[in-house]
Amino acid sequence: MPKSRPFRVAVEGATCDGRTLERQHIVQMAQRFNPTVYGARVNLEHLRGYSPNSDFRAYGDVISVKAEEITEEPLKGKMGLYVQVDATDDLVAMKKNRQKIYHSIEVHPSFADTGEAYLMGLACTDSPASLGTEMMQFCANNPVNPLSSRKHDPACFFTASVESTMEFEDEQPPQDEGKNFFARIKSLLGGTQQQFSQQNGENREAIEAIAESQGKLLDSTTQLSTAVKAKADATELQSLRNDFKALEEKLKGQDAEQYNQRPPATGGDGQSTQHLADC
Known part of the structure; x- marks a missing residue:
């Protein structure tokens, strides 16, 4: 809220x-x-x-x-x-x-x-x-x-x-998924900080290190996924451009004068010459 x-x-x-x-x-x-x-x-x-x-x-x-x-x-x-x-x-x-x-x-x-x-x-x-x-x-x-x-x-x-003038704070933009992951882990640890004894301090540091590395891994995965998708979209677009260019060149190389009139339709009315199908 x-x-x-x-x-x-x-x-x-x-x-x-x-x-x-x-x-x-x-x-x-x-x-x-x-x-x-x-x-x-x-x-x-x-x-x-x-x-x-x-x-x-x-x-x-x-x-x-x-x-x-x-x-x-x-x-x-x-x-x-x-x-x-x-x-x-x-x-x-x-x-x-x-x-x-x-x-x-x-x-x-x-x-x-x-x-x-x-x-x-x-x-x-x-x-x-x-x-x-x-x-x-x-x-x-x-x-x-x-x-x-x-x-x-x-x-x-x-x-x-x-x-009174009740003014509301601006909503903060969503953080990276990895940073959210690390923040959640630290929050869970911080909420039970008093339960950690001095001898468990090293365990706490290890857990935080793992959380931080997992956060960085999530960020890297997200960035890689975005880059791969962008590259795939660019490759598909270039392929479509090449196909269109090839079709355009093919149509430009064809001579319109080489085309003949379409042959007359088969059938007849008993007066004109009939063209029979070659069966």
């Missing part, structure tokens, strides 16, 4: 729940986020549908999070949270149509009793920050939080939505 470039989804300050997104919350979310521990999915309006065909299905996953201090006005000096998203095709199409251009995050201030904040989800919405502020005031004065049904946990809160 297409991956986005990092974009800002939250800024320290007020939230939609009458609470405050602290600078330390943003820093902790960036430091602690790990999709293998708990994945933050992309949804609409913080609503999670039960059906995969619903408009409120998941539209992708957050794959990386970072915290950076904003250097441009009017938010200069505030801490911002930036994410990268692995998007579905539906999310790409929605963004191209300029729909749901604002973003809000769901924050757990003490995830898994760690005492540190964690990013629970990312929502796409059409509600700008001004409406988020109104929602914050409404929630603060209401004994029953109207957003509670949308949360993973009652302790979670939603940030005010900010406008």
